[in-house]
Amino acid sequence: MIGHVHSFVSAPVAFIGAQNVAKGGRVQLSESHPAVPPLHQIDPARHLLIAGPTASGKSALAMRVAQAQGGLIVNADALQIWSCWRVLTARPSAADEASAPHALYGHVAPGVTYSVGDWLRDIAGLLDRRLIVVGGTGLYLTALTRGLAHVPPTPPAVRAEGNVRLAAEGGLARMVADLDPATRARIDTLNPARVQRAWEVLTATGRGLADWQADTPPPLIGADDAQRIVVTADRDWLADRITARFQAMMRQGALEEARAMLSSWDPAQQWARAIGAPELIAHLRGQIDLPTATERAIIATRQYAKSQRIWFRGRMKDWKTVEADQKGTERN
Structure with a gap:
């Protein structure tokens, strides 16, 4: 640095x-x-x-x-x-x-x-x-x-299978083990989203993410x-x-934003990864009190x-x- x-x-x-x-x-x-x-x-x-x-x-x-x-x-x-x-x-x-x-x-x-x-x-x-x-x-x-590198989009069926595998007990470790060695050495294997993405690419294309990334075009x-x-x-x-x-x-409406998304909440969706959203949703569902939700979000x-x-x-x-x-x- x-x-x-x-x-x-x-x-x-x-x-x-x-x-x-x-x-x-x-x-x-x-x-x-x-x-x-x-x-x-x-x-x-x-x-x-x-x-x-x-x-x-x-x-x-x-x-x-x-x-x-x-x-x-x-x-x-x-x-x-x-x-x-x-x-x-x-x-x-x-x-x-x-x-x-x-x-x-x-x-x-x-x-x-x-x-x-x-x-x-x-x-x-x-x-x-x-x-x-x-x-x-x-x-x-x-x-x-x-x-x-241009990586083909993941078919919905492969994405759905990846969601199921990751949610299973020990799913992350098994996904990491399934990756090709070059990709496994390159990605953050503690990041579930990165691991699942790499697994999906390998499963859908038969080619590791690291191999796709080797064909990187010039930057914009x-x-x-x-x-x-x-x-x-x-x-x-x-x-x-x-x-x-x-x-x-919190004073300016973050909880109200979370409440507006409560009925459609799905933690597997990308939009649900907003920092603090899972904690506020847990409070709105009565799982934790508001001070606890706030502290966990911080x-x-x-x-x-x-x-x-x-x-x-x-x-x-x-x-x-x-x-x-x-x-x-x-x-x-």
């Missing part, structure tokens, strides 16, 4: 604080500005890619750049694509979308299957203008900048076509922000942020790192 790049940061400007306010139905951070590179160091003629863990202030950074330089803000967060979650995934508010153009937020209906390949096809149609791509889904961002946005920034922050500081933000989400969000940081450190080492300036940060 590239070390702390303090010279790249406008030193007097602090990252948005942990105190959250809600505007237009979306949880937002306080009005202080994020630590950003001086605008003259950001080339408006090139795309800007901003990665970072959840609650790190990257969306506010994208807004500031868009308002100063222009550009289309494009979502690179696999949780913010779903139309059913605005508050719970901290999607941009209607006011945000009115003040700067946004794309690929909340554009997928629940029940629709949506992959990183679908996202790349969507973003390919936007490349006729300057993009500010912002998000925390490392797979999206690495696929965008390194390319993604190469290293010379964009500035690439990874926002980093102190773990404890970020944990405090995650807590404050989720509490604000813990799940912190774990998600940890997995994001691991991805950035391991797979995006050639991105420039900008560390949050936490001095003078508001807290509550």
